[in-house]
Amino acid sequence: MAILPRGASAARRVGVRAACGLQATDAAHIMPRKSQVLDVMLDPRLLRNDPHAVATALARRGFEFDADAYAALDARRKALQTRTEELQAERNRRSKAIGQAKAAGEDIEPLKAEVSGLGDQLEAAKRELDAVQTEQDEIRSGLPNLPHDGVPDGLSEDDNVELRRVGEPAGFDFEVRDHVEIGEGLAGMDAAAAAKITGARFTVMKGGVARLHRALIAFMLETHTAAGYTELNVPYIVNADSLFGTGQLPKFGDDLFRLAEPADYYLIPTAEVPVTNLVADSIVEAEALPLRFVTHSPCFRAEAGAAGRDVRGMIRQHQFEKVELVRMVHPDDSEAALEAITASAESILQALELPYRVVALAAGDMGFAAGRTYDLEVWLPNQRTYREISSCSNFGDFQARRMGARYRDPDTGKPRLLHTLNGSGLAIGRALVAVLENHQQADGSVAIPAALQPFMGGITRLAPAGQAAAAQ
RNA sequence: GGAGAGGUGGCAGAGCGGUUGAUUGCACCGGUCUUGAAAACCGGCAGGGGUUCACGCCCCUCGUGGGUUCGAAUCCCACCCUCUCCGCCA
Numbered sequence: 001m002a003i004l005p006r007g008a009s010a011a012r013r014v015g016v017r018a019a020c021g022l023q024a025t026d027a028a029h030i031m032p033r034k035s036q037v038l039d040v041m042l043d044p045r046l047l048r049n050d051p052h053a054v055a056t057a058l059a060r061r062g063f064e065f066d067a068d069a070y071a072a073l074d075a076r077r078k079a080l081q082t083r084t085e086e087l088q089a090e091r092n093r094r095s096k097a098i099g100q101a102k103a104a105g106e107d108i109e110p111l112k113a114e115v116s117g118l119g120d121q122l123e124a125a126k127r128e129l130d131a132v133q134t135e136q137d138e139i140r141s142g143l144p145n146l147p148h149d150g151v152p153d154g155l156s157e158d159d160n161v162e163l164r165r166v167g168e169p170a171g172f173d174f175e176v177r178d179h180v181e182i183g184e185g186l187a188g189m190d191a192a193a194a195a196k197i198t199g200a201r202f203t204v205m206k207g208g209v210a211r212l213h214r215a216l217i218a219f220m221l222e223t224h225t226a227a228g229y230t231e232l233n234v235p236y237i238v239n240a241d242s243l244f245g246t247g248q249l250p251k252f253g254d255d256l257f258r259l260a261e262p263a264d265y266y267l268i269p270t271a272e273v274p275v276t277n278l279v280a281d282s283i284v285e286a287e288a289l290p291l292r293f294v295t296h297s298p299c300f301r302a303e304a305g306a307a308g309r310d311v312r313g314m315i316r317q318h319q320f321e322k323v324e325l326v327r328m329v330h331p332d333d334s335e336a337a338l339e340a341i342t343a344s345a346e347s348i349l350q351a352l353e354l355p356y357r358v359v360a361l362a363a364g365d366m367g368f369a370a371g372r373t374y375d376l377e378v379w380l381p382n383q384r385t386y387r388e389i390s391s392c393s394n395f396g397d398f399q400a401r402r403m404g405a406r407y408r409d410p411d412t413g414k415p416r417l418l419h420t421l422n423g424s425g426l427a428i429g430r431a432l433v434a435v436l437e438n439h440q441q442a443d444g445s446v447a448i449p450a451a452l453q454p455f456m457g458g459i460t461r462l463a464p465a466g467q468a469a470a471a472q
Numbered sequence: 473g474g475a476g477a478g479g480u481g482g483c484a485g486a487g488c489g490g491u492u493g494a495u496u497g498c499a500c501c502g503g504u505c506u507u508g509a510a511a512a513c514c515g516g517c518a519g520g521g522g523u524u525c526a527c528g529c530c531c532c533u534c535g536u537g538g539g540u541u542c543g544a545a546u547c548c549c550a551c552c553c554u555c556u557c558c559g560c561c562a
Binding site for chain 2: 044078080081084085086088089090092094095096097098100102103108111112113114115116119249281283285408410413415468
């Protein structure tokens, strides 16, 4: 049974596959296919009718868009398209006339001779049009989403706006350890072993720490499904189409682990990719909205631009796990849905008794596809700072347009782009770090938050190696 | 991996190379009838794009790409996907 109605037509998406069917070349070549495909990113009409407004909006993100050049290109496109379609119409008319003449038993040879020149003209016009459209598509697929009106101005994280703080950082009357020290003390965290097996930025977890990691996953899935999210289990390997749909491609291939063999697939950088793409290429019935999904998955990131950052511990790994929340909603509901998805993520932090703050990202600090983003940052006592543990974004129709995700408007009967959102609920590795650090005790043990204890066989603390196992 | 079958509108399912972008059924929307509903009957109903103030007109799309032809859902080639049987396998 299908989870979602799949559009059998699949008329769109001629796109990426065709365009990048050219093997393991550069991921940057991945493009939507021209014309009749709706996976261009920003609304093509907005781009055509008011390119300067687009340029102004994108400038808030620090993105330069040459509106005049684009407008000039579009003028060429228009002329070429008109000419091409006129030629096609002419050819269709004549061919139809030949058919009728033949049916009437007339001699069609003279008619055929008349049409012969048309073919060449048409082919030439098509080629030209094709080139211009390809150029336009390349530009469009590289344009980030427009920031929502309410997004704070600014180009860097320094311009982010703190919305609220929840929970008081605990006072410690001993020297606060970081999670690496705590994890090693518990004999539960081993970076050296992972380095031997693989390399840098991996960790082997063991015993109580591994169990705590698993408990966090189970607790989060339980909490979110109880709140109405439908649990999913999805592929961790995806194709280029899916990554284009959510916006990782064509621009951010460097952040991905790519499997060139035996197939040109990618490891997912987040479950957002497979889950959001469930609605790719389909028309969802209006009553089915909102769709709310939760899934647990590993995430694989090359961290290409992060050399030297967060090298110690589990903050920044090539492989980590995450519980992800995804919603597909009616366009009118996406603003409220962002608040709701953020609240879902916050409920986990509250249950885990972790102090955190909520930050509205500035226009220039948001991800490529996001129209508005709230980050949740958890308090890390050793670093004496708040660190990102969840990112909740409203993508508006940006991803929906790229992947062809629509719902049927009951009033008009016509398909319309739906809105997509997602948020981490939460990143498991960082949640583990936060629990270890915030709930550490003077003796090196770690108190298990009450909410987690049922998923830990009822134990209330993790004890350092050498101490008696676990208190009841 | 081997052998076979197949991919057509929201779904199901037709379609001698020529007024077929596509018969029909279901679903859906509107109407008649009814106190109301159901049934019955009548009508409407694929997606995308261009152009137009608008009515409308035009182009593209029958898995994807290419080829043959004046003309392709229909013929040819390649690829992708699905199903059945066999092999392998958690």
